[in-house]
Amino acid sequence: MADTSLEPSSFWTQANALLRKNLTFQRRNMRTNVRLILFPFILILLLVNIQTLVNRELDKPSNRCGCTCVENNANGGCTRRVCGIEYSTLDQGTTCPIPSPPEWPPLLQIPAPQYRAVRTDFLSDADFPDGSCKNTGSCPATVLLTGINQTLGLGVAGNMFSSSSTLNSSDILYSLANNGLGSASKTELTNFLEPAFFSNEPVYDLQPQCAANSGFTFPLQLGSTEVQQEARCVQGLHLWRNSSTDINDELFKGYRKGNSERQINEIIAAYDFLNSNGSSYNVSIWYNSTYKNDTGNAPLALMRIPRSVNLVSNAYLQFLLGPATKMLFEFVKEMPKPATQVKLDFSSLLGPLFFTWVIIQLFPVVLASLVYEKQQNLRIMMKMHGLGDGPYWMISYAYFLVVSSIYMFGFVLFGSIVGIKFFTLNDYSIQFVFYFIYINLQIAVAFLAAAFFSNVKTATVLGYILVFGTGLLGGFLFQFFLQDTSFPKAWIIVMELYPGFSLYRGLYELGDYSFTGNAIGTDGMRWKNLSDSTNGMREILIIMFVEWLLVVIVAYYVDQVVSSGKGYLFFLENFRRKPSSSFRRPSLRRQESKVFVQMEKPDVAQEREKVEQLLLEPSASEAILCDDLKKVYPGRDGNPEKFAVRGLSLALSQGECFGMLGPNGAGKTSFINMMIGLIKPSSGTAYVQGLDIKKHMDGIYANMGVCPQHDLLWETLTGREHLLFYGRLKNLKGAALIQAVEESLKGVNLFYGGVADKQAGKYSGGMKRRLSVAISLIGDPKVVYMDEPSTGLDPASRNSLWNVVKRAKQNRAIILTTHSMEEAEHLCDRLGIFVDGSLQCIGNPKELKGRYGGSYVFTMTTSANHEEQVENLVRRLSPNANRIYQISGTQKFELPKNEVRIAEVFQAVEKAKSKFTVQAWGLADTTLEDVFIKVARSAQAFNVLS
Ligand SMILES: *[C@@H]1O[C@H](CO)[C@@H](O)[C@H](O)[C@H]1NC(C)=O
Ligand SMILES: *[C@@H]1O[C@H](CO)[C@@H](O)[C@H](O)[C@H]1NC(C)=O
Numbered sequence: 005m006a007d008t009s010l011e012p013s014s015f016w017t018q019a020n021a022l023l024r025k026n027l028t029f030q031r032r033n034m035r036t037n038v039r040l041i042l043f044p045f046i047l048i049l050l051l052v053n054i055q056t057l058v059n060r061e062l063d064k065p066s067n068r069c070g071c072t073c074v075e076n077n078a079n080g081g082c083t084r085r086v087c088g089i090e091y092s093t094l095d096q097g098t099t100c101p102i103p104s105p106p107e108w109p110p111l112l113q114i115p116a117p118q119y120r121a122v123r124t125d126f127l128s129d130a131d132f133p134d135g136s137c138k139n140t141g142s143c144p145a146t147v148l149l150t151g152i153n154q155t156l157g158l159g160v161a162g163n164m165f166s167s168s169s170t171l172n173s174s175d176i177l178y179s180l181a182n183n184g185l186g187s188a189s190k191t192e193l194t195n196f197l198e199p200a201f202f203s204n205e206p207v208y209d210l211q212p213q214c215a216a217n218s219g220f221t222f223p224l225q226l227g228s229t230e231v232q233q234e235a236r237c238v239q240g241l242h243l244w245r246n247s248s249t250d251i252n253d254e255l256f257k258g259y260r261k262g263n264s265e266r267q268i269n270e271i272i273a274a275y276d277f278l279n280s281n282g283s284s285y286n287v288s289i290w291y292n293s294t295y296k297n298d299t300g301n302a303p304l305a306l307m308r309i310p311r312s313v314n315l316v317s318n319a320y321l322q323f324l325l326g327p328a329t330k331m332l333f334e335f336v337k338e339m340p341k342p343a344t345q346v347k348l349d350f351s352s353l354l355g356p357l358f359f360t361w362v363i364i365q366l367f368p369v370v371l372a373s374l375v376y377e378k379q380q381n382l383r384i385m386m387k388m389h390g391l392g393d394g395p396y397w398m399i400s401y402a403y404f405l406v407v408s409s410i411y412m413f414g415f416v417l418f419g420s421i422v423g424i425k426f427f428t429l430n431d432y433s434i435q436f437v438f439y440f441i442y443i444n445l446q447i448a449v450a451f452l453a454a455a456f457f458s459n460v461k462t463a464t465v466l467g468y469i470l471v472f473g474t475g476l477l478g479g480f481l482f483q484f485f486l487q488d489t490s491f492p493k494a495w496i497i498v499m500e501l502y503p504g505f506s507l508y509r510g511l512y513e514l515g516d517y518s519f520t521g522n523a524i525g526t527d528g529m530r531w532k533n534l535s536d537s538t539n540g541m542r543e544i545l546i547i548m549f550v551e552w553l554l555v556v557i558v559a560y561y562v563d564q565v566v567s568s569g570k571g572y573l574f575f576l577e578n579f580r581r582k583p584s585s586s587f588r589r590p591s592l593r594r595q596e597s598k599v600f601v602q603m604e605k606p607d608v609a610q611e612r613e614k615v616e617q618l619l620l621e622p623s624a625s626e627a628i629l630c631d632d633l634k635k636v637y638p639g640r641d642g643n644p645e646k647f648a649v650r651g652l653s654l655a656l657s658q659g660e661c662f663g664m665l666g667p668n669g670a671g672k673t674s675f676i677n678m679m680i681g682l683i684k685p686s687s688g689t690a691y692v693q694g695l696d697i698k699k700h701m702d703g704i705y706a707n708m709g710v711c712p713q714h715d716l717l718w719e720t721l722t723g724r725e726h727l728l729f730y731g732r733l734k735n736l737k738g739a740a741l742i743q744a745v746e747e748s749l750k751g752v753n754l755f756y757g758g759v760a761d762k763q764a765g766k767y768s769g770g771m772k773r774r775l776s777v778a779i780s781l782i783g784d785p786k787v788v789y790m791d792e793p794s795t796g797l798d799p800a801s802r803n804s805l806w807n808v809v810k811r812a813k814q815n816r817a818i819i820l821t822t823h824s825m826e827e828a829e830h831l832c833d834r835l836g837i838f839v840d841g842s843l844q845c846i847g848n849p850k851e852l853k854g855r856y857g858g859s860y861v862f863t864m865t866t867s868a869n870h871e872e873q874v875e876n877l878v879r880r881l882s883p884n885a886n887r888i889y890q891i892s893g894t895q896k897f898e899l900p901k902n903e904v905r906i907a908e909v910f911q912a913v914e915k916a917k918s919k920f921t922v923q924a925w926g927l928a929d930t931t932l933e934d935v936f937i938k939v940a941r942s943a944q945a946f947n948v949l950s
């Protein structure tokens with residue numbers, strides 16, 4: 005089993021480990037996931053409900069073709085009903101079958117009396133009628149004229165309005181065609197029923213002069229009934245203007261929206277005869293296209309335009325050929341049509357907005373999940389235990405892709421089942437391609453974005469702002485650009501480079517096709533529609549696909565630079581440098597370091613020499629070899645450079661545990677971080693199992709275990725799952741894996757009482773610590789770094805932890821930092837005291853104590869008046885004794901070892917006891933703690949002096 009760990013785990017083993025861990029992690033997050041998945045379902049149900057309401061509204065009798073009863077039975081019940089446009093109101097008419105549409109007299113658009121042009125202070129021309137006519141509602145309706153030949157223009161205009169001719173009741177429309185009929189009512193989308201005859205607005209008859217109460221009535225067939233329609237006389241006025249500029253000017257000034265009520269000046273139309281003469285007829289016509297029913301959206305007023313064209317053409321003809329010549333415009337008539345149903349597909353209207361939210365909300369989820377592993381340093385932890393970048397990327401990507409795909413599949417499936425037209429009408433294969441490319445792009449963008457965040461909260465908040473912002477901007481801004489045919493296409497494409505907008509565009513196109521398809525009863529988008537000129541689907545598919553490729557590459561690059569700490573041009577390195585073999589050469593900085601050696605303590609210097617020796621003649625038993633490792637943080641904001649590690653040389657063999665002691669801020673963590681690849685050394689290097697930490701970190705990771713100072717754990721995974729995951733990363737499989745996990749759980753006392761299967765988030769601090777240690781040891785790594793492994797542990801757990809480490813020490817090298825001298829003494833074969841970036845001393849605990857202790861501590865407690873006697877006693881024993889503590893009868897002395905013999909001390913104390921009362925006394929050897937304090941003090945004092 006021990007041997008399997010030598011082999012780094014394969015790509016697929018790592019991928020497998022990560023996948024299993026992710027699945028477990030996701031299972032734990034079930035609540036969040038369910039909420040996530042419920043969101044689209046709720047939106048769809050909302051849509052379905054809205055649709056039902058809309059359908060019910062549309063299905064009301066007032067929206068269906070009108071019917072009437074034509075045959076009653078004796079009880080008054082209806083036996084025969086007929087339906088048709090003739091029994092319908094304006095609203096109902098549009099749904100009836102209309103095999104032969106009715107004919108309507110063509111009408112002019114005539115301004116309502118209160119809006120007609122009159123003389124005002126802002127119009128210079130005196131020829132407008134006086135404003136007093138507004139009070140009686142008898143203002144004339146004006147036509148403005150201009151052209152090169154005024155004689156001709158006025159001549160033509162004189163023929164435009166004719167006095168009403170007598171009506172031939174057997175051919176009403178023909179005789180009406182002689183009159184200039186008009187209305188102030190607004191037009192409709194269709195002209196099956198002419199609104200003028202159904203509204204409260206009167207029908208006007210334009211005449212040159214109106215006698216009082218003049219007007220006439222004519223019979224009009226409205227459906228099955230004939231009504232007498234009144235035509236009220238309106239005086240038609242034609243006014244000549246010098247140029248078209250003058251006309252524009254007057255129309256501009258009279259515009260209704262910009263003026264108060266009395267300053268409005270609306271006209272019927274204006275004609276510019278241009279260069280017309282007896283042989284050529286050339287005319288341009290102003291008309292007001294703003295006249296339309298607000299609920300419509302096309303330039304509906306066009307329905308009233310033909311009559312104004314005919315009016316002037318007929319007048320010109322009469323001007324040339326005499327009044328007998330007539331070119332009459334008899335009627336207007338819609339095209340026949342079958343029965344239709346008013347249909348409004350709400351999903352297609354709201355779809356783009358709703359579905360943008362639904363799809364894009366995956367983005368913050370993916371992003372948060374990526375940033376979480378980064379924020380908690382889990383990514384680096386996994387890396388340190390052998391997870392390569394390749395498997396990490398592949399599995400994470402594939403994983404998010406599968407999750408997104410399932411989400412999208414569920415979404416479309418559910419939508420289709422409940423009959424959302426958006427899904428059912430459009431070709432599923434187009435939808436598939438579109439969604440698939442988009443979610444790929446979205447995941448790639450999340451990977452890229454993750455490189456720039458280090459905090460889950462920020463990432464999530466920004467992600468959701470993006471979700472809602474994109475939907476709203478899409479629905480309320482981008483869509484208007486899409487609908488505006490005059491908006492430059494290039495700008496739309498530029499906007500579509502933002503993935504959110506390409507998503508919106510795609511959904512918008514799908515919605516557009518399904519809306520029309522539903523309204524007119526055809527299919528939605530098909531592949532052949534991709535070549536439609538207005539269909540943007542093809543362009544966004546291309547944009548998204550290309551973008552996806554680019555983003556994946558950029559994201560991988562950025563990830564390598566940002567999180568793996570490689571250089572900006574890392575991919576060129578293989579070309580620039582020949583991969584050097586593991587042949588090791590002492591660095592060229594020997595000269596410089598020799599100078600430094602002079603100041604070093606002999607034990608440290610000896611270690612340095614040993615390292616140099618080993619560099620020249622490598623030995624297989626050396627696990628770790630640090631060669632003059634340095635770390636300098638550059639000075640910032642005017643501060644001087646900070647030397648975190650100043651040239652550390654250290655050789656560690658298999659089976660050795662090296663304890664690193666040192667005050668806070670001494671550089672221990674910087675050293676460990678260099679060794680585990682978190683930071684790069686400024687100079688020097690280290691070899692782990694013969695691999696250079698500067699070049700072959702990936703190889704080192706496979707055989708390394710780390711117990712970081714702060715526990716890096718997934719809150720929702722259990723202890724066992726953590727160990728299974730890291731075990732798999734270390735290439736443990738099957739029964740061996742299960743066994744190793746169980747052993748290590750037992751080892752750190754996390755096996756019994758169901759603790760192993762509790763989520764790590766619920767562990768106490770001590771349990772987390774023990775789990776971290778177990779993780780660092782799983783899979784038999786050859787080199788293990790433990791950064792203060794026992795902080796925060798109760799004595800019992802600490803003892804069991806120590807036993808684990810002791811057992812683990814057998815065939816590996818361990819570097820351990822600690823503040824507990826007891827721990828160092830208990831576990832470590834060798835100790836180094838590290839102060840201010842360099843080793844002050846190195847050796848096994850006994851040696852150190854011998855070297856730096858060199859004295860006993862003698863303590864005695866008596867009553868205060870015997871203090872002097874005690875001191876004399878000590879002086880006699882050892883003239884160079886040093887009192888280090890004295891308070892109310894208790895005194896402590898340091899006695900140099902070479903001056904005293906323990907037996908003498910006992911004799912002296914016995915003698916003293918007979919002379920006065922000794923309450924307590926003791927003699928102690930120097931502790932490691934004393935050594936530590938001494939070394940740290942002297943090193944710091946030295947540094948302060950120098
Ligand atoms: C203007 O038109 C009238 C009528 O067609 C014509 O008799 C006259 O010569 C024209 N005047 C000019 C300047 O062309
Ligand atoms: C009325 O119209 C009919 C059909 O066009 C025609 O036969 C008849 O002569 C007209 N009557 C008059 C008085 O013009």
Ligand SMILES: *[C@@H]1O[C@H](CO)[C@@H](O)[C@H](O)[C@H]1NC(C)=O
Pocket residue numbers: 246250
């Ligand atoms: C139009 O032209 C006539 C004759 O050239 C001139 O008297 C009149 O002032 C002009 N009207 C305007 C409004 O310019």
Ligand SMILES: *[C@@H]1O[C@H](CO)[C@@H](O)[C@H](O)[C@H]1NC(C)=O
Pocket residue numbers: 255256258259260261269270271292293294295296
């Ligand atoms: C055109 O019609 C609109 C709507 O009826 C009206 O507000 C506007 O004043 C009209 N413009 C002119 C120049 O008549």
Ligand SMILES: *[C@@H]1O[C@H](CO)[C@@H](O)[C@H](O)[C@H]1NC(C)=O
Pocket residue numbers: 094095190192297298299
């Ligand atoms: C538009 O037409 C509808 C009926 O078709 C009518 O109810 C509505 O009042 C009209 N709107 C305007 C501004 O005339």
